[in-house]
Amino acid sequence: EAQVTQNPRYLITVTGKKLTVTCSQNMNHEYMSWYRQDPGLGLRQIYYSMNVEVTDKGDVPEGYKVSRKEKRNFPLILESPSPNQTSLYFCASSVIGSNQPQHFGDGTRLSIL
Amino acid sequence: AQSVTQLDSHVSVSEGTPVLLRCNYSSSYSPSLFWYVQHPNKGLQLLLKYTSAATLVKGINGFEAEFKKSETSFHLTKPSAHMSDAAEYFCVVTLMTTDSWGKLQFGAGTQVVVTP
Numbered sequence: 001e002a003q004v005t006q007n008p009r010y011l012i013t014v015t016g017k018k019l020t021v022t023c024s025q026n027m028n029h030e031y032m033s034w035y036r037q038d039p040g041l042g043l044r045q046i047y048y049s050m051n052v053e054v055t056d057k058g059d060v061p062e063g064y065k066v067s068r069k070e071k072r073n074f075p076l077i078l079e080s081p082s083p084n085q086t087s088l089y090f091c092a093s094s095v096i097g098s099n100q101p102q103h104f105g106d107g108t109r110l111s112i113l
Numbered sequence: 114a115q116s117v118t119q120l121d122s123h124v125s126v127s128e129g130t131p132v133l134l135r136c137n138y139s140s141s142y143s144p145s146l147f148w149y150v151q152h153p154n155k156g157l158q159l160l161l162k163y164t165s166a167a168t169l170v171k172g173i174n175g176f177e178a179e180f181k182k183s184e185t186s187f188h189l190t191k192p193s194a195h196m197s198d199a200a201e202y203f204c205v206v207t208l209m210t211t212d213s214w215g216k217l218q219f220g221a222g223t224q225v226v227v228t229p
Contacts, residue, residue: 035219043219048216101147107154
């Protein structure tokens with residue numbers, strides 16, 4: 001089954017404790033992306049990647065890192081999480097192209113205390 | 114600059130009546146436009162996309178959207194709402210300018226409530 005898998009689905013942690021949210025897709029997609037969803041703001045793009053070793057900033061990259069060492073994986077790293085990064089996070093992937101739809105994971109709810 | 118505006122944050126309809134979700138965009142070129150639906154505790158699912166082949170686009174679950182360039186709109190409609198349509202809906206535009214190729218911009222979302 002074609003899918004985008006995020007882990008963990010839920011995480012409560014404390015300020016400053018490094019964490020990684022993993023994202024994996026099994027569709028051989030070149031394009032992968034991370035979003036955060038906050039009430040009233042819709043989804044905002046954090047980082048995206050066009051292919052292995054090619055990443056770029058989205059609209060809200062501050063406080064986040066990503067890497068793309070393999071095509072299927074695109075982890076999101078919070079080196080020193082802060083409470084304002086409490087949010088619902090989504091990973092997505094797609095074929096490259098302006099009219100290609102994104103395939104979304106089920107989301108990761110992060111709470112930073 | 115490109116942007117997406119969903120004109121209603123909440124829409125309440127009765128089961129069996131039409132649904133209209135409004136989306137306006139601004140873009141200096143012909144955009145790629147999408148509608149996604151998000152059910153509680155789930156990721157986003159594609160409803161339909163505009164690819165410039167036809168201005169009236171049919172999607173899943175009886176939804177359709179009409180691209181109107183003169184009005185810069187891409188409104189989503191369904192003739193008869195079902196209880197399972199209760200969800201949040203997002204209008205999305207893909208940015209394809211030189212310095213933002215691959216970026217997606219989401220509207221703020223419209224929460225749809227369906228009453229029996």
